Amino acid sequence: MKNDMPGNIPESIRALLLKQDGTALSAAESQQLNEWYETLELVPAENLLDGGSGEANEQALIWNALYTQVKGASQRPVYRMKSWIWKAAAVAALVGIATAWLWYGQRPYKLEIATNTGKVQHITLPDGSQVWLNAKSRLQYNNWQPGKAREVVLSGEAFFDITQKEHQPFIIHTKTVDIRVLGTSFNVKAYAEDGHTETTLVTGKVQIVMKEEDGRTVTLEPNQKLVVQNRLDLKKIETIKANKIPLPDNTGYHITAAKVIAGDSSVAEISWRERKLTFFDQPLSEVALQLERWYGVTVVFKEETMKNARFTGTFRDESLQKVMEVLQMSAPFNYRISNDTLMINK
Numbered sequence: 001m002k003n004d005m006p007g008n009i010p011e012s013i014r015a016l017l018l019k020q021d022g023t024a025l026s027a028a029e030s031q032q033l034n035e036w037y038e039t040l041e042l043v044p045a046e047n048l049l050d051g052g053s054g055e056a057n058e059q060a061l062i063w064n065a066l067y068t069q070v071k072g073a074s075q076r077p078v079y080r081m082k083s084w085i086w087k088a089a090a091v092a093a094l095v096g097i098a099t100a101w102l103w104y105g106q107r108p109y110k111l112e113i114a115t116n117t118g119k120v121q122h123i124t125l126p127d128g129s130q131v132w133l134n135a136k137s138r139l140q141y142n143n144w145q146p147g148k149a150r151e152v153v154l155s156g157e158a159f160f161d162i163t164q165k166e167h168q169p170f171i172i173h174t175k176t177v178d179i180r181v182l183g184t185s186f187n188v189k190a191y192a193e194d195g196h197t198e199t200t201l202v203t204g205k206v207q208i209v210m211k212e213e214d215g216r217t218v219t220l221e222p223n224q225k226l227v228v229q230n231r232l233d234l235k236k237i238e239t240i241k242a243n244k245i246p247l248p249d250n251t252g253y254h255i256t257a258a259k260v261i262a263g264d265s266s267v268a269e270i271s272w273r274e275r276k277l278t279f280f281d282q283p284l285s286e287v288a289l290q291l292e293r294w295y296g297v298t299v300v301f302k303e304e305t306m307k308n309a310r311f312t313g314t315f316r317d318e319s320l321q322k323v324m325e326v327l328q329m330s331a332p333f334n335y336r337i338s339n340d341t342l343m344i345n346k
Helices: 013-021 027-037 055-071 083-106 233-243 270-275 284-295 304-308 320-328
Strands: 111-114 121-124 130-133 138-141 150-161 170-173 175-182 185-190 197-205 206-210 216-220 224-229 251-257 276-282 300-303 311-317 334-338 343-344
Touching: 013 027, 013 111, 055 320, 111 276, 121 343, 130 233, 130 320, 150 270, 175 185, 185 270, 197 206, 197 270, 216 224, 216 251, 270 311, 276 284, 284 300, 284 320, 284 343, 320 334
Parallel strands: 150 170, 300 343
Antiparallel strands: 111 138, 121 130, 130 150, 138 150, 150 185, 170 175, 175 206, 185 197, 197 224, 206 216, 224 251, 276 311, 334 343
């Protein structure tokens, strides 16, 4: 290997370094960049950096020196740094490549939209598809390449109105299911803390792959809803076993009809888009999750049996206290609101 760092970084390498700063390199580009690094005289990182508390800062300073050169004018003469700094800069750059590879490998989605408690946000995706994101939800995606699948990751709830693109399917990834569409509108409810993941089709057709059912595929027709039991995480299983509660069947699923709200014929599963808080024969344990997302409170049950009481109702722009007063008419119970806590008793 050569003993000196070249005075100018080749334009092709400069372009790769710049690209690496903003996106992931292809396998061929990574190989080209690595071959260039091999022309430098490298020494083990531990010989340059002592591994102490100042290591991160020193690496950052070294990398900044190389980064400044890359960002500079293409033909500008380059200041020659001391040999050990160039070696360290190359090592730091290699570390940067490895870090970038791990980052993109574990989390390849660089764009993210997240909503806070009680907020609904409307998003237009790069392909023109429309998305409404419900409270406490997160959507991750990329600027998709022509001809490649349009993929997003959803945690929470969203309504999708997808622009049809031939040979470029739209795929939604959740913890429990993957949903593949071409052009359609539907709702997905996939909160990690909920017991189920729900997909409600409004128009078109969707194909759903159930990850916990050995990849079983289900196709939905309009006004159908697929409900898939979420697999319990280990901590929840340990808690349930400790309390001697029978474990539920966590690989079950069923298809049912979408629920229609009496009076206005709207679909209950997507009424949140119109700022409607809707309960449709749901246990109070599920109602409590919706109240937490809608009003930013923590619900505490002083009486566990109240979790099983079931409620139906639709509210729009009502205060939490008003909602609780109406619910009391269906199944009498006591409650108290203290700061950000809602306590429910029998």
